[in-house]
Each structure stands twice: as C-alpha cells, then as structure tokens.
C-alpha cells in the first residue's frame with residue numbers, strides 16, 4: 001500500500017463556505033465570502049470588452065503552439081505600462097520586465113521561488129493579517145515567513161505599528177506590500193504613510209514585493225498604482241505581481257505576471273534568465289488565452305475605453321455599497337462603529353464582527369462571511385442593505 005498513511009488535510013475554508021452557501025435553500029441567502037466581484041444580480045459576468053476581444057481572437061488566432069517562457073510579449077509590454085505608467089523611467093531605461101504567470105498566485109509563487117534560489121537567507125515579511133495563501137505559498141517555496149501589523153486591536157489601520165515593525169526588519173529582507181485594496185482588511189495606507197514606508201524600505205535596504213491584485217478597484221486604475229509607481233521611481237530594484245483576475249474578470253483564465261525592476265538593463269537580463277528557468281520547472285510556459293485577451297484590449301483604444309468604463313463601474317458599485325451599508329446601520333446607532341467600512345478600499349472589509357457573530361449571521365440569516373469577520377462588500381445587494389443592517393444589529397445585541 002502506498003497511500004494508506006496519508007493524512008487528510010482540511011479544505012480551503014473560503015471554498016468550504018461556498019459549498020455551505022450553495023447548499024443553503026434560503027432564497028434570501030447572501031454570499032459575502034468568496035473574493036469575486038459580483039454585480040447587482042449577484043453574478044460575476046464576463047466584461048463586454050473581454051467578450052469582444054475573445055470574438056476577435058477566435059477569428060484571428062493562427063496557432064496553439066507554445067508561447068515563450070516569459071509569455072505573450074505584447075501582453076508583457078502593455079501590462080508594464082498599465083502598472084508602472086507609460087512614462088516610467090525604468091521602462092525608458094529598459095530595466096523593467098514582465099514574466100507572464102498563471103494568475104497573481106502563479107506570479108507570487110514565481111517570486112517566492114526566485115527569492116529562495118537567488119536571494120538565499122532572506123525572510124519575507126507579510127502583513128498581519130494577509131491573504132492566507134501568502135502564508136502557505138511562500139512557506140511552500142522554502143522562505144521564512146515573518147509578519148508586520150496592519151490592523152490594531154481596535155480593528156483600525158495601524159500604520160504606526162507597521163512602520164515600527166518594518167524598522168526592525170533585517171537589511172535585505174523582502175517585504176510584501178498590498179499595493180491597494182488590502183485583502184482581507186480593506187485598510188490601505190494613505191500617501192503620507194506610503195512615503196514613510198518608502199523611507200524605511202530605502203534606509204534598511206529592504207526589497208519590496210508589491211502584490212497588485214486589485215488595480216482599479218480602490219480609487220481608480222491610475223490612482224491605485226500611486227504607491228507602486230512611487231517606489232519604482234525612487235528605488236532601483238523591486239518586484240511586483242499583477243493579477244488580471246479581478247479587473248478583467250478573467251479569474252479562471254489564470255492571467256497575471258511578475259514584474260521585475262532592476263538597477264540596469266544588464267541586471268534585468270540576469271534576473272529574467274532566472275525567472276524563465278524557474279518558471280520552466282513550475283508550469284513550463286504560461287497559458288495563452290487570458291493574456292491574449294488583455295493584450296487585445298489594452299492595444300485597442302475603443303476596447304480599452306470600454307474596459308476602463310467597466311472597471312470604473314465595478315469600483316463605483318463597491319464604493320456605493322460601502323457608503324450604503326454604513327447609512328443602513330445608522331438607525332441602529334451603529335454608523336460610527338462601522339464608519340471604517342466606508343473608508344476601506346476594494347472588495348473586502350474587516351467588519352470587526354467576531355467569529356461567534358459571523359456564525360450567528362450564517363445560522364440565523366443565511367449571511368455568509370469568513371470567520372475572521374471579512375466581508376466581500378461586492379457580494380452585497382443594494383436592495384438588502386437594510387435587512388443586513390438589521391441582522392448585524394441583532395447579533396451585536
């Protein structure tokens with residue numbers, strides 16, 4: 001027997017929550033668990049720009065032969081501009097490169113493998129809390145994982161605590177930073193905070209690794225890139241993972257990239273040689289379709305405009321639901337207590353609800369949240385904000 005002694009490990013808790021939600025027969029059930037954008041009908045539609053690009057691709061695609069180790073070159077060039085800005089100095093100096101990967105997750109894993117192999121002995125510092133896959137993914141790549149705070153005991157952003165922790169990080173270590181729309185808390189740094197983080201990163205010679213999974217979902221496509229671009233303009237070296245899952249709605253097409261910024265063009269060739277070699281052992285070459293869709297959209301002005309409008313619509317919907325929920329909590333005297341929901345950015349909100357309160361919401365009202373109290377605000381429904389506010393008030397009383 002080969003498989004007789006293999007221990008069974010628990011499944012992903014968020015995916016488990018999805019199963020419970022599916023099995024719930026209450027027609028008023030509300031899924032605030034899994035991290036996908038939903039529209040007013042509770043659906044995660046394919047953006048129109050993506051559909052149009054796909055139709056073009058079906059007609060024009062000539063081959064299904066492999067794409068290269070760094071992926072689709074046009075996708076890479078266009079994504080670099082989308083992330084770093086078309087006038088980025090690093091682009092002009094040819095010291096920024098893009099390696100396509102299967103989603104943001106693939107890009108993060110490639111970054112982890114790169115750090116483990118090429119920068120041995122460096123720890124990676126994650127925000128506490130962070131997207132749970134960060135914890136397991138970097139450990140699986142062989143890195144030592146350490147933490148800096150993001151929220152305080154009062155369930156509010158703790159930028160000072162974060163700064164103080166970063167000041168203690170050993171020189172050379174890698175710091176993972178959520179570029180915008182922090183997952184899971186929704187608490188983003190403001191410009192002054194970012195400038196302070198930049199100073200510490202520079203003074204301590206830390207290597208920033210930005211996880212940029214929600215460009216366009218916070219304050220806008222350009223605004224959300226502010227911190228990434230600030231660091232890229234100021235520091236000679238950094239890594240960025242970009243995901244096209246949310247802003248292009250391409251979740252299952254596994255579309256993302258690892259961007260490396262180096263001090264000069266020669267160093268970029270060294271780093272890219274390693275990334276291609278590491279990727280070869282992970283997935284050989286990346287999938288083509290999602291990247292071809294993104295390249296088709298970003299290269300075509302009318303399609304790009306349609307896409308930008310769609311991202312903006314998603315962003316505004318989330319922002320209005322945030323404000324709407326706080327307003328709906330007002331009659332219960334809870335608007336102040338939950339005011340942070342309107343200040344947070346992106347799909348997620350650390351509500352401050354306890355695991356027990358989350359369990360009650362699920363059992364009594366078929367409202368599904370992760371036990372940490374994280375709610376996917378995009379799962380809300382403007383028509384049902386009052387009902388949700390009432391349910392929250394009840395579990396708090």
Ligand code: PMP
Pocket residue numbers: 035102103104105106131183211213243244245251255256
């Ligand atoms: N980083 C963060 C912070 C995320 O929330 C996600 C998706 N949940 C990812 C990376 C990865 O996204 P994907 O692999 O689906 O592109």
